[in-house]
Amino acid sequence: MAVKRDEKKMANLTRQLRSIIAQIEALRVEIAQLDVLISEYRSTITTLKNLKDLGAGKEVLLPVGRIAQVGAKLEEVDKIVINIGSGISVELPFDEAIQQIEKEIVAVLALREALEKAMVELYARVEELSQKIREHGHAEAGGEEKNEGEEK
Secondary structure, three states, X not given: OHHHHHHHHHHHHHHHHHHXXXXXXXXXXXXXXXXXXXXXXXXXXXXXXXXXXXXXXOEEEEEEOOOEEEEEEOOOOOEEEEEEEOOEEXXXXXXXXXXXHHHHHHHHHHHHHHHHHHHHHHHHHHHHHHHHHHHHHHHHHHHHHHHHHHHO
C-alpha cells in the first residue's frame, strides 16, 4: 500500500515539475518576443532620427515588401504617424513621436523584467521540486535495500 502511495507521490512531483518547466519555456518565448519588439522600437527611433538628419529633398529607397524598393524624395520629417494601439494611429510632432516610442520601450522593458522575475521564481520552484524528487528517490532506494535484506 505504501509503495502505491509513494509511486503516486513521485508521479505527482514529476507532473508538477514538467508543468513548471513548460511555464518557464513559455516565459522564455514571450521574453524573446519582447526583445524583438524592443529592438524594432529602437530601430524605428534610429531610422526616424537618420531621416530627419538627411533633410528634405534627399532621395531614399523605400522597401516595398521583402524583395523590392522604390525611390522617393524625402520631405520634412516634422510629423510622424504612429500606432497608439487597437489599429489607431495618430500624427505627432517628431519629438513627441520619439518620446511616445521611448515610453513604449520603457513599458515593454518593465513587462520583460516582471517576466524574468516570474521565471526566477519558477526556477526556484524547479529546484525545490527536484530536491523533493531526489529525496523521495533516496528514500525509496533505502526502503528497497531494507526489503532485500529482510528477504535473505
